[in-house]
Amino acid sequence: MELVFYIIRLGLHLLVVLGLWLMTKPLIETHLRHLGQKIDFRMKLRKSIVGQRVSRIQKKMWLYRHLDDLLYFAQRNYEPGISVMRFAMRSGFLLLAVFLSSLLTLKELPGQLSFENPFLEGISFSGRENVEGAWRLPLFLAVIAASIPYLRMRYVYAQRKVRGSYDLLDVIKIAAKFTHLSVDAVLSRTTDFLTEDNVLKAPLRLLGAAFANYSNEMELNEEAERFTAAIGTTFAVEFVADLLYCEKEGTRYLKSSLLTLNRSMEQQRETIMTVKAGSRDAISLGLYGNLVVLVSSVGTFMFMLKPDVYFKLQFETPVGLAFFMVIIFGLFVSFIISTILARPKLDYH
Structure with missing residues (x-):
């Protein structure tokens, strides 16, 4: 019961830090926006000056470019330069908040947790002592917490990448109605007619702006390659x-070219839907079957051994931890494969 109180205290520490963040966020947002726009402008200026030597700049700014490419497609309200700085600031604040909160909570804990015979005494707290290396566990928890936004962004990016391959069909159908206009006008009018849930609405708007305002051919080609790489299909x-x-x-x-492309995409979509209908049961089993088996097995063992004994054997023994990691990894791989099979990208292959 005492351990539950310390967990609650950790939550209260995080709540206080969150309040401080909400108070300082409006003050930081203006400077952050200015800094992001400045960085994006300087990168574009250097690219226009150095020309083919731009690869040297990309190697130096690889992390910035990596995050920018992910946010370009994973974030609805993407803004060049600004989105990267905002994401970096939030991740850094989360790292600092979890580290300080867990460190303060750990300082208030008793010196150690002692585990006796799990079948007799279970878990007990020893007297308060100075904890050596108290920063290690908070730092570990902080790194795990700070990686969650990035992992979430990668997951959203992967989901929107698949969905974008299907939304491209709507883009082509609408664009075919405005082929009497210039290319930038075609993209602009197509963007206006796309629904808000179309994941290509923001990237298509940026692509149209590139066609309307590019200063050299290299700049236009780079934005075009960015759009095709985000979708990642031959149709794109x-x-x-x-x-x-x-x-x-x-x-x-x-x-005529867009109409031909539209027919090819329609035929490929029908083929994908036919194949998917034939393997629907196997895909559903891969998504949920393993999880149901895991929950039922864990529940049975907890009922037979009691929760305290089960957690001791599962998480405090090398064999239990090894099997737990293997099971979690297997579930993760199964979920990823089943998710990919559940809705493959609309492509030739």
Whole structure:
């Protein structure tokens, strides 16, 4: 029971830090926005100056580019430069908040937790002592907590990447109606007619802005490659290639090219839906079957051994920890594979 009180105290510490964050956030947001815009402007300026030597800049700013490419597709309200700085600040604040809160809570804990015979005495607290290396556990917890936003962003990115391959079909259908306009106008009008739940709405708006305001061909090609890489399908490559060709030669043949691409995507989607319908039961079993077995097995063991004994054997013995990690890893791999099979990307393969 005493351990529960310390967990509650940790939560209260985190609540206090959250309150401080909400108080200082409006003051930091303005400076953060200015800094993000400044960094993005300098990167674009350097690219326009150095030309082909831009790879040297990309190697120096690889982490910034990596986060920027993920946020470009994973965040609805993406803003060049600003989104990266905002994400970095939130992750850094989460790291600091969890570290300080857990460190303060750990200082208030008794010196050690002693585990006796789990079948007789269970867990007991010893007297209060100075804890050596008290920063190690808080730092470990802080690193785990700070990695959660990044892992969540990767998951959202992967989900939106698959969904974007299907939403591209709507983009092509709408764009085919405005082929009498210039390429930037085609993209602008298409963006206006897309629904808010279309994941390509923001990237398409940025692509249209690139066609309207590019200063050199390298800048346009880079933004076009970024759009195709975000979706990651052959259909996206064909769509952007048609736009780049029409930017140079005019939009005379754009309508027929988009209609042909639309028919190919429709046929491929029907093929995917047919294959998916035939393997639906196996996919559902992979998604939920293992989890149901795990929960029922753990519940049975806890009922037979009592919770205190089960947690002692599971988490305080090398064999128990090893099996637990193997099971969790297996569930994770099974979930990822089943998720991919549940809705494959709309592509030729």
